[in-house]
Amino acid sequence: MNLRFSHIYVEKRVLNDSYVQKILTKFKGAEIIEINHYKDRFNPYYQSFRAQKQAQSLILAKKEAPFIYGASELIQKQDKNFFYTTPMLNCIYDCHYCFLQGMYPSSNLVLFVNFEDFFDEVEKVYKNLGNMFLSISYDTDILAVENLFGVAKIWADFVKNKDIKLELRTKAVNVDGFEYQKNIVFAFSLSPEIVIEKYEKYTPKLDSRIKAIKKVINKGFRPVIVFDPIIKVPNYKKVYEEFIKKIFREIDYKDIESIVYGTFRMNSTQFKIIKKQLLSDIYYYPYSVKNGIVEYKDKEEIIKFIESLLPNIKKFKV
Numbered sequence: 001m002n003l004r005f006s007h008i009y010v011e012k013r014v015l016n017d018s019y020v021q022k023i024l025t026k027f028k029g030a031e032i033i034e035i036n037h038y039k040d041r042f043n044p045y046y047q048s049f050r051a052q053k054q055a056q057s058l059i060l061a062k063k064e065a066p067f068i069y070g071a072s073e074l075i076q077k078q079d080k081n082f083f084y085t086t087p088m089l090n091c092i093y094d095c096h097y098c099f100l101q102g103m104y105p106s107s108n109l110v111l112f113v114n115f116e117d118f119f120d121e122v123e124k125v126y127k128n129l130g131n132m133f134l135s136i137s138y139d140t141d142i143l144a145v146e147n148l149f150g151v152a153k154i155w156a157d158f159v160k161n162k163d164i165k166l167e168l169r170t171k172a173v174n175v176d177g178f179e180y181q182k183n184i185v186f187a188f189s190l191s192p193e194i195v196i197e198k199y200e201k202y203t204p205k206l207d208s209r210i211k212a213i214k215k216v217i218n219k220g221f222r223p224v225i226v227f228d229p230i231i232k233v234p235n236y237k238k239v240y241e242e243f244i245k246k247i248f249r250e251i252d253y254k255d256i257e258s259i260v261y262g263t264f265r266m267n268s269t270q271f272k273i274i275k276k277q278l279l280s281d282i283y284y285y286p287y288s289v290k291n292g293i294v295e296y297k298d299k300e301e302i303i304k305f306i307e308s309l310l311p312n313i314k315k316f317k318v
């Protein structure tokens, strides 16, 4: 059983913020604990990421600069002016392959509430460049907690009349609250059901994700489909062939903006940390390490095979 958010830590400096007060009313039974700085709770090295996943606490805090970041080599850069931002750290889902396990000492969910500071910095960069592609869901799955926090909607309102594409990368199916807005990019991560069951704990089933995709298409959006990370499960060719055929039987590829795909890969330091704390066969395949990145030895063969199954539309790969 997951006892999520029975404890909420709030930085004293944001306690009287109206957004914070609104959030706290949603967790009536929770114990509220005032803290000086979120890092006092989040950063100590002696915590157990895995144990905290069973009973995640929520931390409401103020972020300090930087507020946006450029692409790294592990991210598919879908646009010239690509940036990502981190309004939230950690995720209520628990994917075996998630790099966050190796990046953060804590799995508690940090929600930054100083939206205006994020917006000011985005505004500066935007004014300079004229347009942007901004992902707000890399270090979390923001839509998974949209009913609780409404963060995606706040960002959607901020970019409304700007030439900023706002990417919501997600495994969630929580799309009802969004009406058509031309610069919101829903990017749905899909995996074969066998991968979801084994490696994507707490996430919606494949059929529910397909339904969510159909819903946003019906509202006029052109979603992105993300096959990333592709996991080398036993019989992966058969598994992925059936999976990709199913997707494009149910969804007309002409309604899709693009496909993003890539095989499992990870920074080698994070890989080692996770291997020590999570018992998962994902970390025991034959890998190669190149420039500090762990990836399948036969990555090229897997990619070639997946590409042979994809329709002829815009694609981005790592």
Ligand code: SF4
Pocket: 090, 091, 092, 093, 094, 095, 097, 098, 099, 100, 138, 139, 140, 141, 171
């Ligand atoms: S949905 Fe994404 S952020 Fe959340 S646990 Fe899975 S991989 Fe990590």
